Amino acid sequence: MVAAPVTSAAAAAPAAADASAWLAELAGALLPSRRQEDWRFTDLSPLLAIPTGIAAPSAEPSVAVPADPWTGLSLPAGVERLTGADAERLLGTALTATGAADHWPVRLNAGAAPAPLVLRVRRDGGSLELPLAAPAGDGLAAWRLLVLLEPGARLELLQVPSAAPGQRQLLSLVTEVVLAEDARLSLGCLALGRDDCCLLNHLVVRQAPGSELLAATVSAGWSLARHEPRVLQERGAASTRLRGLQRVEGHQLADTHSCVRFEGPEGELDQLHKAVAGGAGRSVFNGAVQVPRAAQRTNAAQMSRNLLLSDRARIDTKPELEIVADDVKCAHGATVSQLQSEELFYLRSRGIDAAAAARLLQRAFCEDVLRFLPAAARRHDPISALLGDA
Amino acid sequence: MIRPDAPVLLEIRDLQAAVDDQPILKGVNLTIRAGEIHAVMGRNGSGKSTLSKVLAGHPAYAVTGGSVLYRGENLLELDPEQRARIGLFLGFQYPVEIPGVSNLEFLRVATNARRAERGEEELDTFAFEDLVRERLAVVQMDPAFLERSVNEGFSGGEKKRNEILQMALLEPVVAILDETDSGLDIDALRIVAGGVNQLASPDNATLLITHYQRLLDLITPDHVHVMAAGRILRSGGKELALELERSGYDWVDQELARLGADAERQPAEVA
Ligand SMILES: Nc1ncnc2c1ncn2[C@@H]1O[C@H](COP(=O)(O)OP(=O)(O)O)[C@@H](O)[C@H]1O
Ligand SMILES: [Mg+2]
Numbered sequence: 001m002v003a004a005p006v007t008s009a010a011a012a013a014p015a016a017a018d019a020s021a022w023l024a025e026l027a028g029a030l031l032p033s034r035r036q037e038d039w040r041f042t043d044l045s046p047l048l049a050i051p052t053g054i055a056a057p058s059a060e061p062s063v064a065v066p067a068d069p070w071t072g073l074s075l076p077a078g079v080e081r082l083t084g085a086d087a088e089r090l091l092g093t094a095l096t097a098t099g100a101a102d103h104w105p106v107r108l109n110a111g112a113a114p115a116p117l118v119l120r121v122r123r124d125g126g127s128l129e130l131p132l133a134a135p136a137g138d139g140l141a142a143w144r145l146l147v148l149l150e151p152g153a154r155l156e157l158l159q160v161p162s163a164a165p166g167q168r169q170l171l172s173l174v175t176e177v178v179l180a181e182d183a184r185l186s187l188g189c190l191a192l193g194r195d196d197c198c199l200l201n202h203l204v205v206r207q208a209p210g211s212e213l214l215a216a217t218v219s220a221g222w223s224l225a226r227h228e229p230r231v232l233q234e235r236g237a238a239s240t241r242l243r244g245l246q247r248v249e250g251h252q253l254a255d256t257h258s259c260v261r262f263e264g265p266e267g268e269l270d271q272l273h274k275a276v277a278g279g280a281g282r283s284v285f286n287g288a289v290q291v292p293r294a295a296q297r298t299n300a301a302q303m304s305r306n307l308l309l310s311d312r313a314r315i316d317t318k319p320e321l322e323i324v325a326d327d328v329k330c331a332h333g334a335t336v337s338q339l340q341s342e343e344l345f346y347l348r349s350r351g352i353d354a355a356a357a358a359r360l361l362q363r364a365f366c367e368d369v370l371r372f373l374p375a376a377a378r379r380h381d382p383i384s385a386l387l388g389d390a
Numbered sequence: 391m392i393r394p395d396a397p398v399l400l401e402i403r404d405l406q407a408a409v410d411d412q413p414i415l416k417g418v419n420l421t422i423r424a425g426e427i428h429a430v431m432g433r434n435g436s437g438k439s440t441l442s443k444v445l446a447g448h449p450a451y452a453v454t455g456g457s458v459l460y461r462g463e464n465l466l467e468l469d470p471e472q473r474a475r476i477g478l479f480l481g482f483q484y485p486v487e488i489p490g491v492s493n494l495e496f497l498r499v500a501t502n503a504r505r506a507e508r509g510e511e512e513l514d515t516f517a518f519e520d521l522v523r524e525r526l527a528v529v530q531m532d533p534a535f536l537e538r539s540v541n542e543g544f545s546g547g548e549k550k551r552n553e554i555l556q557m558a559l560l561e562p563v564v565a566i567l568d569e570t571d572s573g574l575d576i577d578a579l580r581i582v583a584g585g586v587n588q589l590a591s592p593d594n595a596t597l598l599i600t601h602y603q604r605l606l607d608l609i610t611p612d613h614v615h616v617m618a619a620g621r622i623l624r625s626g627g628k629e630l631a632l633e634l635e636r637s638g639y640d641w642v643d644q645e646l647a648r649l650g651a652d653a654e655r656q657p658a659e660v661a
Contacts, residue, residue, distance in 0.1 A: 341449070346486045346540075347496070349446050350556060351474035351503030360499070364490025364539075 016045070022052040026111035026140075032104050041284045041316050042255045046198050046224040050170040051138035054112060068115040069135075078125040079155065087118040091146055094176035094204040098230045098261070105200040105226065109174040112142035120148045121183075125155035129376045132161040134169050142172040149183035149211075156186045158374040163197040171199045179211035179238070186214045188373035192385045193222035195250060203229040209237035209264070216372035219254055220247035220386050227256040236264025236295055244273040245369035247386055248281025248313070255284040262295035269300040274369050276362060276386075277306065277313035288320040289330065296327045304334040307365050359387055391592060392612050396423040399461055399564050399595050400445075406455035407444045414440045416620035417456065422564065425592040429606055429631060430599045432617035433639050438599045439483050441617070442568045446480040447473050460564070474500075475507035477563030481553040481570050483599075488540040493552070496540045497522060501559045525558040528585045546573035554585040565589070566597045571605040583608035603635040618642045623649075 024030045031047070032039040075081060082090065095101040117130075134141035141163075149155060163169040171193075179185055191199055199222045205213055219225045231240050246254035260269050275283035283306065291298045304317040319332040339361050347357035366386050373382070400422040407415040414437050422428055430438055444451045445458065447470035458465040465473060488496070498518045505512060513521060526533060529551040541549050550570050557565055567586065571579055586609055590596055598609065606614075606628065614630040615622045616639075623645055624630065 340486075342486045343488050345448055345470060346482065346488065347491075347500075348470040349474055349480055349482075350496070350500035350560070351471050351507070352496075352499055353471045353503075354469070356499070357471075360491050360496070361488070364488065367490055 016048040019048040019050065019052050023047065023108060027104055027108040028111060029104055029107055038257060038286075041282070042224075042226060043253065044224070046253070047170060049196075049223075050140070050168050050198060053139040055135055055137040055139040055141040055164070055167065055169050070115060070117045073117070075119070076126040076128055078123045078153075079119055079121050079128060082118040082120055087116060087146075090118060090148065091116055091144075091176070094146075094178055094206045094232075095174075097206050097234070098204050098232050098259075100202065100204050100228070100230055103202065103228070105172065105228070106174055106202055108140075108200065109142050109144060109172045109202070112140055112172060114142040114144045116144040116146065118146045118148075120150065121153040121155045122150050123153055125153060127156040127158075127374060127376060129158045129160065129374075132159055132171075132173065134162065134164045134167070134171060136164045136167060138168045140170045140172060142174075144174050146176040146178075147185070148178045149180060149185055151180040152182045153180070154184045156374045157188070158376045159187070159189045160380060161189070161191050161199065161201070163194055168196045169198075171197065173200070174202045175204070177203070177205040177213070179205065179207045179213060181208045182210040183208070184212040186374055187216070188377055189215075189217045189219075190373060190377050190380055190382055191217070191219040191222070191225065192380070192382065193220070193225065195221065195223050195252065198222055198224040199226070201225070201227045203227075205229075205231045207231060207233045207238040207240065209235050212239040212241075214241045214243070214372060216243035216369060217256070218245045218369060218373060218382055218386070221252070222254065223252055225254045227254075229256070229258045231260045233260070233262045233264065233267040236262050236267040236298065239268045240270070241372075242269070242271040242273070243369045243372040244285075245275070245366055245386075246283055247276040247278075247366075248283050249277075249279035249388075251280050253282045253284070257286045257288075259288040259290070260300070261290040262298045263292065264294055265296045265298070267295060267298050267300075269298075269302065271300075271302040272369065273302075273304045273317075274365065275304075275306045275315060275317075276309065276365065277315050278309035280310070280312040282314045283316070285317040286320060287318070287332075288322070289332075291321075291323040291325050291328050291330065293324045296325045298325060299329045300331070302332040305365075306334070306336040307362065308336055308338050362387055391425040393423065393425055393592075396425050396592070397461070398423050398459075401459040402456070403458070404456035405441070405444065405458060406453070407440060407451045408454050409440075409451050413454065414451070414620050415444065418621055420615065420622060422595045422597065424595060426612045427590060427596045427598065427609060428613045428615065429611040430597060430615045430617055430622075431601065431631060431634060433642070436617045437620040438617055439568055440620075442480055442566045442597075442599060445566060446470055446478065471503070474560070475503055477504075479557050479560055479562030479565045481550075481557060481565065481567040483568040483572070485541050485549045485553055487542045487544070489542050491540050493538055493540050494522070494536040497536070497556065497559055500556065504560045522559065525555060528558045528588055529554045530581050531555055547575065547578040550574060550582055551578070554582055558585065558589060561589075563594050564597065565594065566599070568599045569601065570598070571600050571602060579605065580608065603631055606631050616642065619646055
């Protein structure tokens with residue numbers, strides 16, 4: 001195991017201790033430590049390099065509750081925003097059902113008390129992009145969302161969390177989703193970050209029978225990114241497709257801990273997680289699939305595919321299958337490979353230089369997940385950002 | 391077409407190459423002039439594919455001796471991509487599948503790399519589509535193959551046609567076709583051979599690596615070489631291929647045995 005980087009400068013130590021204390025106070029709980037199984041590979045010290053305080057445009061970062069950032073948002077027909085008591089009553093419903101409310105990143109988000117956005121979709125809500133642009137100012141920027149799809153409703157939703165230019169920020173995103181019978185949601189999260197920023201991203205979904213979820217998360221560039229998609233098929237018989245792509249280089253760390261739980265029969269999961277690790281980057285994937293006795297005839301497939309671009313990079317990938325039901329199909333697999341030398345040579349033998357050939361192969365690797373993002377993601381040219389183009 | 395005064399395109403002198411310190415090519419000599427079609431024949435394992443990959447610059451093979459001049463330039467010091475850009479083409483015995491890379495995009499990038507080297511303007515997607523559709527006719531290939539990933543799920547024959555399509559787009563000066571005929575049914579063989587014949591000109595040259603006379607019934611070679619144990623054992627005209635077809639390769643073993651004995655005697659003579 002790699003030792004945690006030593007916080008070098010003497011002056012930095014008190015700042016880190018301050019940051020740790022501030023984050024703990026906000027979350028109402030100490031930072032997770034690497035002695036906890038879920039955080040074993042995840043060194044949280046990059047969080048401590050972020051200045052304390054809530055990111056705010058004013059010169060003085062403050063802990064004041066920010067104003068409602070959602071007032072200007074225009075929603076497609078079929079999607080309405082709930083506020084006040086209606087919203088309060090619904091918030092937390094998925095977090096509680098999945099047991100995620102106690103997770104440290106979720107507590108931190110609650111401590112930051114962002115103005116929640118609660119959306120209800122009654123029919124075909126079409127396509128919606130939520131630009132989650134952090135306000136200027138160093139520190140913590142948090143968003144909290146709840147999206148409810150009523151029976152048969154549909155929505156395509158793209159989240160684009162981004163740090164403010166030139167600011168050192170910790171982005172915290174908590175998204176709750178409730179899918180009623182036969183509802184269909186395609187959710188994309190395109191999270192392109194910077195080396196001096198961190199992202200904690202929680203997605204918690206409750207699925208009723210007949211509902212379909214496609215959730216694709218693409219993440220690159222953060223010094224630390226932690227993605228925790230959690231899905232609960234409350235009575236089984238729903239369809240869950242998860243797609244993940246994370247890229248690390250330099251000393252970046254990206255960590256996805258997913259969990260899908262079936263609490264009834266005939267549920268389906270199709271999960272593909274991909275990682276590209278270059279430099280001395282580190283990628284972690286832990287995919288829990290829980291199939292209790294009630295979940296007979298569950299059909300689950302999980303695949304983790306990893307591309308190792310450097311011998312200093314590191315990939316940890318682990319399925320975590322808890323299968324109690326006996327009549328179940330549950331396939332899983334993991335591969336770690338380098339760019340294939342025969343493929344590279346074939347491209348080079350056609351006049352394509354080594355760097356361009358490597359890019360073509362990496363792009364192909366990434367497209368496999370990118371194509372599952374809502375179409376609106378293309379405008380952000382994710383492939384260039386992922387492959388490190390100007 | 392043999393013209394003794396035609397410029398030499400490829401000059402291979404005493405070429406030796408190894409993989410993982412294991413010598414495979416043990417002194418290959420071959421001179422190819424513009425307008426010529428050469429055939430290299432020989433049993434499995436004789437080093438034919440190794441020769442083709444060394445010429446194309448495959449990094450797995452270390453050149454341990456000899457030289458290769460391409461139009462007077464030292465080929466061996468160039469990267470594989472540079473060799474391709476200046477007009478060397480290798481049609482692979484086993485073209486690799488590259489999932490996720492669109493065949494059309496791949497062909498366009500490759501074509502533009504070659505065009506840039508020749509001082510021609512890059513083709514945008516529209517101009518390239520026109521060109522590729524025209525060249526598809528050379529191999530009678532269904533345009534649907536352009537939309538797929540490079541060679542992914544192609545049959546053996548489709549892969550070989552895709553190789554010839556690349557050749558038609560890149561317009562090489564020296565084309566090396568490594569067993570482009572193997573695994574083809576007679577119709578596919580005709581199409582591939584027709585493509586090669588169509589692309590042959592007085593200014594370029596082709597090196598066909600093959601096991602079988604049946605390809606040479608369709609493409610008439612000017613020179614035929616027999617390779618064994620990493621060198622060219624015998625060279626001749628097209629009648630050499632016919633002779634091999636009749637009498638097989640048994641004589642090769644005797645010849646190799648004699649050469650082996652010679653090689654063992656040599657140190658004694660020097661001493
Ligand atoms: N990459 C390689 N690694 C190890 N051995 C190789 C490699 N390439 C070729 N060889 C060996 O070199 C010899 C010649 O192979 P090859 O050039 O493929 O012959 P041919 O094309 O004439 O059938 C064989 O014994 C083969 O096993
Ligand atoms: Mg061969």
